[in-house]
Amino acid sequence: MERWTRLAFPRTYMDRQRRAGFLFVLPAVAYFACVYFVPLVESLIGSFYRTLPGGASRFMGFGLYERVFTDPVFWNSVRNTIKLLALSVPSTVALALAVALGLDRLTLRWRSLWAAMYFVPFAVSLVAAALIWQWLYEPVYGVLNHALVLVGLPPQKWLQSLNQVLPSLAAINVWVRLGFDTMIFLAALQAIPGEYYEAAALDGASARQRLWHVTLPLLNPQIVMVCILELIFNFKIFDQVYATTQGGPAGASQTIIPLLYDTAFKYFRLGEASVMAVFVFVVLLVVTLLQWRIFRRPVDY
Amino acid sequence: MRGARTRSVSLARWLTAALVAAGALTVVFPFVWIALTSLKTPPEIQRVPLQLAPDHWGNLENYREVFRRAPFSRFLLNSALLATVSAVSSLVVSALAGYGFAKFRFPGHSVFFFAIIGILMVPFQSVVVPLYLWVSRLGLLDTYLGILAPDLVSVFGVFLMRQAIEVVPDDYIAAARIDGCGEWGIFWRVVLPAVTPALATLAIIKFMWTWNEFFWPLVVVNSPSMKTVTMGLIGFTNMYFIEYNLVTAAAVVSVLPILLIFVILQKWVVQAAVMTGLKG
Numbered sequence: 384m385e386r387w388t389r390l391a392f393p394r395t396y397m398d399r400q401r402r403a404g405f406l407f408v409l410p411a412v413a414y415f416a417c418v419y420f421v422p423l424v425e426s427l428i429g430s431f432y433r434t435l436p437g438g439a440s441r442f443m444g445f446g447l448y449e450r451v452f453t454d455p456v457f458w459n460s461v462r463n464t465i466k467l468l469a470l471s472v473p474s475t476v477a478l479a480l481a482v483a484l485g486l487d488r489l490t491l492r493w494r495s496l497w498a499a500m501y502f503v504p505f506a507v508s509l510v511a512a513a514l515i516w517q518w519l520y521e522p523v524y525g526v527l528n529h530a531l532v533l534v535g536l537p538p539q540k541w542l543q544s545l546n547q548v549l550p551s552l553a554a555i556n557v558w559v560r561l562g563f564d565t566m567i568f569l570a571a572l573q574a575i576p577g578e579y580y581e582a583a584a585l586d587g588a589s590a591r592q593r594l595w596h597v598t599l600p601l602l603n604p605q606i607v608m609v610c611i612l613e614l615i616f617n618f619k620i621f622d623q624v625y626a627t628t629q630g631g632p633a634g635a636s637q638t639i640i641p642l643l644y645d646t647a648f649k650y651f652r653l654g655e656a657s658v659m660a661v662f663v664f665v666v667l668l669v670v671t672l673l674q675w676r677i678f679r680r681p682v683d684y
Numbered sequence: 685m686r687g688a689r690t691r692s693v694s695l696a697r698w699l700t701a702a703l704v705a706a707g708a709l710t711v712v713f714p715f716v717w718i719a720l721t722s723l724k725t726p727p728e729i730q731r732v733p734l735q736l737a738p739d740h741w742g743n744l745e746n747y748r749e750v751f752r753r754a755p756f757s758r759f760l761l762n763s764a765l766l767a768t769v770s771a772v773s774s775l776v777v778s779a780l781a782g783y784g785f786a787k788f789r790f791p792g793h794s795v796f797f798f799a800i801i802g803i804l805m806v807p808f809q810s811v812v813v814p815l816y817l818w819v820s821r822l823g824l825l826d827t828y829l830g831i832l833a834p835d836l837v838s839v840f841g842v843f844l845m846r847q848a849i850e851v852v853p854d855d856y857i858a859a860a861r862i863d864g865c866g867e868w869g870i871f872w873r874v875v876l877p878a879v880t881p882a883l884a885t886l887a888i889i890k891f892m893w894t895w896n897e898f899f900w901p902l903v904v905v906n907s908p909s910m911k912t913v914t915m916g917l918i919g920f921t922n923m924y925f926i927e928y929n930l931v932t933a934a935a936v937v938s939v940l941p942i943l944l945i946f947v948i949l950q951k952w953v954v955q956a957a958v959m960t961g962l963k964g
Contacts, residue, residue: 386792401788401789403788403867404788405792407780407781407784407871410781411781411800412796412800412834413801414837415837417836418836419803420799422811422814423810423811423820426795426810426811426813429814482704482707485700485701486704489700489701499954500711501951505947506953507943508895508897508917508939509896510898511917511935511939512940514918514921515714515715515932517921518717518931519717524729524730524928529734561711563958566958570958586763612705619809621809621899622898643809643812644902647816648816648903653817656813660809660810661810663807664807666807
């Protein structure tokens with residue numbers, strides 16, 4: 384307690400120093416408390432109350448949790464989100480790894496040129512990215528179907544097809560994230576000391592063996608990190624769905640965040656939306672803690 | 685023997701280069717394609733067989749129509765204003781906090797720091813409903829301040845500035861203190877000049893994030909005059925019929941400022957993005 388009174392009424396030089404430090408961080412602390420901590424607690428509390436017409440609210444216990452967790456629409460959105468993750472995370476990571484390995488072999492000038500090109504989609508808004516692809520996917524006039532017809536394949540319905548809508552959205556996400564992941568891998572590749580490869584070559588290791596036994600194990604932390612980042616990115620998909628399919632056709636691309644948005648701001652069922660908010664928070668918390676567990680484990684070779 | 689080996693190595697090298705280049709061109713192709721589409725008339729778009737180039741390269745009718753049909757210049761202005769303010773506020777608050785966390789010890793120091801870093805685990809969507817209710821209660825719906833509320837400071841900024849200020853030598857600060865410089869003066873005249881690269885990185889990335897923001901503006905904005913570029917862009921689509929000549933023109937307008945920043949400040953943008961890890 385005394386520490387805090389001395390913070391308010393400094394007596395010594397050191398007290399004044401402490402107070403200065405405290406005042407420097409105060410705006411940030413106050414801001415994040417208002418924008419994140421208080422609302423997070425309110426989300427948690429709100430998930431136990433149903434807002435009645437007129438603004439009053441009624442305590443529901445776990446009633447709203449039961450309602451959300453027994454709702455097939457909710458589980459459909461969870462299923463779709465998981466399918467999207469399964470489609471897009473492995474392909475993004477594998478492609479990024481391949482591109483980074485390729486870029487690493489080029490001379491500096493070409494490397495930075497091509498790397499910049501891979502990175503461009505990451506800089507534009509997700510809404511723009513989604514609309515750009517919706518035009519490529521256009522069933523009648525889109526360039527992708529023109530190309531398919533040109534090589535003698537039947538045109539596809541892409542975003543308008545029950546089966547293809549999730550892979551099509553996943554492809555947009557791969558396009559957006561590829562350059563970013565590539566940069567992380569490339570930075571890590573260039574940090575690997577050349578001696579490792581020389582030693583491996585002296586031992587008679589072939590290029591493939593060097594890749595499997597030197598490069599990939601050394602990249603392991605980055606691979607784990609990128610997987611987690613992609614998991615989170617794809618889990619939180621909203622803009623792309625909202626801009627293109629709005630969850631359609633027939634709910635085939637309804638994912639969790641767009642459902643949360645509709646529940647809160649279209650149907651004004653704030654209690655149920657808070658339940659989903661808590662669900663999203665808990666899932667991502669578990670994923671992040673898992674990431675820390677993996678990172679804290681020292682890598683052995 | 686040796687000659688054959690070198691030849692196969694250089695062949696592999698060329699093949700790698702060709703694959704990497706083909707991939708890069710594929711990634712960039714969608715941008716080229718919308719730029720071409722935005723110069724075409726609707727009949728040109730629907731022409732079979734598909735034609736790559738527009739009939740008239742100088743056909744800017746779609747762009748004129750975009751600005752006629754929606755107050756798109758207002759959207760651009762809104763986004764530019766919001767992105768600039770969020771970059772500046774983020775710089776100020778993050779630099780202050782970064783200095784406080786890097787160079788001072790006070791009660792609550794590590795609790796506050798780890799609490800802020802912990803926010804990286806909180807998805808924005810988990811706090812959006814209460815935040816919306818607060819903004820609404822304070823009468824800030826449909827105002828600049830309301831749109832900016834969650835974008836004024838980012839956790840990444842605080843983290844970045846702490847990392848940058850941590851390596852500023854303590855001797856500089858001590859020397860200024862001995863010379864009679866106040867804490868505030870030290871911050872402005874010693875610390876900030878020493879971390880200009882980090883400040884620039886933060887400003888660029890924050891500007892881009894706010895410019896590209898969509899979810900929160902969608903929640904708080906109602907009137908057309910308060911819409912941002914991303915919202916204006918989505919205004920050109922609907923469920924039944926989409927005029928792609930206009931959508932592509934609007935998309936080009938919306939990404940052009942960001943692409944310019946990217947091309948000019950490429951190195952810093954990439955570095956900043958890689959450092960962020962994730963948007964926070």
